[in-house]
Amino acid sequence: RVCSRGSWFGMGSKRIAVLVEFNYEDLEVWYPLLRFREEEGMETFTVGPEGGKVYQSKKGYPCKSDKSIEEISAKDIDALIIPGGWAPDYWRRDK
Numbered sequence: 089r090v091c092s093r094g095s096w097f098g099m100g101s102k103r104i105a106v107l108v109e110f111n112y113e114d115l116e117v118w119y120p121l122l123r124f125r126e127e128e129g130m131e132t133f134t135v136g137p138e139g140g141k142v143y144q145s146k147k148g149y150p151c152k153s154d155k156s157i158e159e160i161s162a163k164d165i166d167a168l169i170i171p172g173g174w175a176p177d178y179w180r181r182d183k
């Protein structure tokens with residue numbers, strides 16, 4: 089299904105989490121994070137192993153996590169963005 093501007097976005101407020109961890113892929117975090125923050129009704133935030141910690145991307149760009157993984161659960165969000173880079177591997181190896 090192809091969504092025109094506003095069709096998916098107009099379905100009420102949504103909460104979108106973007107995972108961040110050391111060595112995340114720059115564009116796969118920043119593009120969706122900034123793009124969804126532009127949309128009305130979208131609450132978009134970053135989630136890291138530790139809330140408030142700054143994580144460096146593969147190219148050295150910093151991203152501060154808004155929340156820790158312990159602070160949220162699946163019922164708290166409508167969408168989860170898992171960026172590439174080495175970040176998913178670090179998440180996988182964590183408890």
